[in-house]
Amino acid sequence: MTGPAVSLTGAELRRGPRTLWSGLELDVAPGEFVAVLGPNGSGKTTLLQVLLGLLPLSSGQVRVHGAPPARGSAAVGYVPQQRALDPLTPLRGRDLVGLGLDGHRFGPGLRGRARRREQVHRALAQVDALDYADAPVGSLSGGEQQRLRVAQALVGDPSLLLADEPLLSLDLARQREVVELVDRRRREHDTAVVFVTHELNPVLPVVDRVLYLVDGRFRIGTPEEVMTSANLSQLYRTDVEVVRVRGRILVVGAEDAPVHHDVPEEVGVR
Amino acid sequence: MSTLDLLQLGFVRQALLAGAVLALLAGLLGPLVVGRGMAFAVHGTSELSFAGGAGALLLFGAGAVGWGALVGAVVVALVFGALGLAAHERDSVIGVLLSFGLGLGVLFQSLYTGRSANKFGLLVGQIVGVDTGDLVSLAVTGVVVVGVLGLAYRPLLFASLDPTMAAARGVPVRALSVAFAVLLGATTALGVQIVGALLVLSLLITPAAAAARLTASPLRATVLAVVFAEVAVLGGIVLSLAPGLPISPFVAGIAFATYVICRVAGSLRTRRRASRTRVPASSTATSTSSQSALASQSPRPRS
Numbered sequence: 073m074t075g076p077a078v079s080l081t082g083a084e085l086r087r088g089p090r091t092l093w094s095g096l097e098l099d100v101a102p103g104e105f106v107a108v109l110g111p112n113g114s115g116k117t118t119l120l121q122v123l124l125g126l127l128p129l130s131s132g133q134v135r136v137h138g139a140p141p142a143r144g145s146a147a148v149g150y151v152p153q154q155r156a157l158d159p160l161t162p163l164r165g166r167d168l169v170g171l172g173l174d175g176h177r178f179g180p181g182l183r184g185r186a187r188r189r190e191q192v193h194r195a196l197a198q199v200d201a202l203d204y205a206d207a208p209v210g211s212l213s214g215g216e217q218q219r220l221r222v223a224q225a226l227v228g229d230p231s232l233l234l235a236d237e238p239l240l241s242l243d244l245a246r247q248r249e250v251v252e253l254v255d256r257r258r259r260e261h262d263t264a265v266v267f268v269t270h271e272l273n274p275v276l277p278v279v280d281r282v283l284y285l286v287d288g289r290f291r292i293g294t295p296e297e298v299m300t301s302a303n304l305s306q307l308y309r310t311d312v313e314v315v316r317v318r319g320r321i322l323v324v325g326a327e328d329a330p331v332h333h334d335v336p337e338e339v340g341v342r
Numbered sequence: 343m344s345t346l347d348l349l350q351l352g353f354v355r356q357a358l359l360a361g362a363v364l365a366l367l368a369g370l371l372g373p374l375v376v377g378r379g380m381a382f383a384v385h386g387t388s389e390l391s392f393a394g395g396a397g398a399l400l401l402f403g404a405g406a407v408g409w410g411a412l413v414g415a416v417v418v419a420l421v422f423g424a425l426g427l428a429a430h431e432r433d434s435v436i437g438v439l440l441s442f443g444l445g446l447g448v449l450f451q452s453l454y455t456g457r458s459a460n461k462f463g464l465l466v467g468q469i470v471g472v473d474t475g476d477l478v479s480l481a482v483t484g485v486v487v488v489g490v491l492g493l494a495y496r497p498l499l500f501a502s503l504d505p506t507m508a509a510a511r512g513v514p515v516r517a518l519s520v521a522f523a524v525l526l527g528a529t530t531a532l533g534v535q536i537v538g539a540l541l542v543l544s545l546l547i548t549p550a551a552a553a554a555r556l557t558a559s560p561l562r563a564t565v566l567a568v569v570f571a572e573v574a575v576l577g578g579i580v581l582s583l584a585p586g587l588p589i590s591p592f593v594a595g596i597a598f599a600t601y602v603i604c605r606v607a608g609s610l611r612t613r614r615r616a617s618r619t620r621v622p623a624s625s626t627a628t629s630t631s632s633q634s635a636l637a638s639q640s641p642r643p644r645s
Contacts, residue, residue: 143512
């Protein structure tokens with residue numbers, strides 16, 4: 073596969089009277105790591121839903137590996153927002169990962185069980201989760217559960233990985249672990265990554281390009297290109313200052329911007 | 343007559359057969375019911391099934407009770423299924439429908455002037471009254487439930503326990519929720535006629551809840567739930583023969599004892615596991631994480 077993993081051409085998405093974004097042009101190459109930034113309600117998660125084939129574009133074209141996105145495609149892995157599983161969820165880690173492999177398939181699934189076990193084992197090993205693969209998922213910590221989520225996304229051996237705020241509510245060390253897992257995966261397997269996040273800094277060392285969405289406007293480019301005071305001031309339509317301190321990027325002033333929804337704690341302000 | 347003599351009788355054998363099929367279905371569906379947090383929905387479904395059976399008894403006579411119970415259960419299960427998985431809202435809707443159905447059922451029963459055994463049977467069960475027609479409908483329901491589960495078990499499990507992810511992977515979560523509700527409604531309706539509306543929970547919930555205390559593996563939990571349900575039903579029937587009492591107290595008693603034992607065994611095991619692995623594991627985890635946190639922070643800002 074030499075073409076782009078993701079290709080958006082003139083993509084527009086409307087929700088009721090609101091246009092979330094329009095005129096979006098984005099190609100994501102195999103092995104490329106693209107971070108999607110922006111305040112809540114700017115259509116970051118919606119973009120992932122389009123790529124998952126759950127939501128059609130209002131106009132324009134979307135291609136995943138050269139074809140329209142297909143629901144449940146094995147070539148696309150998905151890491152959902154970090155949310156703790158119910159403590160009594162009757163699943164072990166390896167069951168959760170196995171559901172990511174063939175949980176969407178109908179039929180008794182009696183054939184190929186040995187191969188399935190092997191694939192699940194490999195995915196668990198990739199995220200160093202073999203130690204707690206047989207424990208009930210609800211008894212695991214947030215970081216352990218998130219590792220399992222990454223394994224669940226990788227078990228189908230995807231060439232495109234979509235992640236929706238996978239770092240939310242993880243502490244700094246756990247955030248770094250998840251970012252390292254994803255980065256290792258794309259380097260070793262040439263997997264394209266579209267990574268939705270509130271915070272750029274945890275992914276800054278590994279990110280190739282940034283798509284910054286604000287209220288229907290957007291910028292695409294390397295972090296150096298996009299993360300400038302001039303760019304973000306235009307995006308937020310207010311005076312925003314971007315400061316680089318000790319290898320981190322701090323954005324000041326975006327909190328006061330008149331966007332539709334509440335602005336999250338901004339990139340890297342701690 | 344002794345229990346052994348009674349076991350030779352045809353109607354006792356039919357009762358055991360009916361009980362075995364019901365327990366199989368309840369054990370297969372139970373872990374999904376527990377995983378979806380639908381215990382209260384089962385209770386609501388059984389009360390509405392009771393109302394349907396009582397209404398059919400009043401209007402069409404004893405022969406229509408099974409159909410009435412089935413219609414009542416499936417209709418209400420469809421309503422619950424269509425409501426989806428938003429638990430907090432679902433519970434109040436179930437409470438509203440449950441009390442209404444119970445009221446209707448009591449009204450139908452008090453208007454009915456026939457044999458009082460027919461009336462009482464829907465609440466506490468009348469397994470010794472199982473006839474060949476009941477066995478046929480039980481067998482048909484059994485084949486349908488097992489067939490649908492065989493085809494749709496993986497998506498059903500995915501949609502029940504991990505709905506967000508299942509939806510992202512293209513699993514038709516809403517449609518499966520409705521399909522599951524129909525299976526549950528049909529099984530509940532049979533349970534209402536055999537163990538009675540008041541004790542359907544002891545077959546659909548208790549064995550699965552007991553199994554969940556022992557294992558987190560869906561396959562093992564299902565096997566255990568089937569075994570527990572079979573023991574409760576078959577054991578309940580056999581024990582009830584000699585004293586000539588209704589089966590439901592025995593079924594419920596055995597199911598409850600199983601649950602208590604599993605709960606105690608499960609908590610003993612987690613405590614043992616915790617003292618053996620969890621303490622060293624967590625202490626090393628905190629030390630490594632604090633080390634890596636230090637390692638990650640000190641070189642970068644200072645150097």
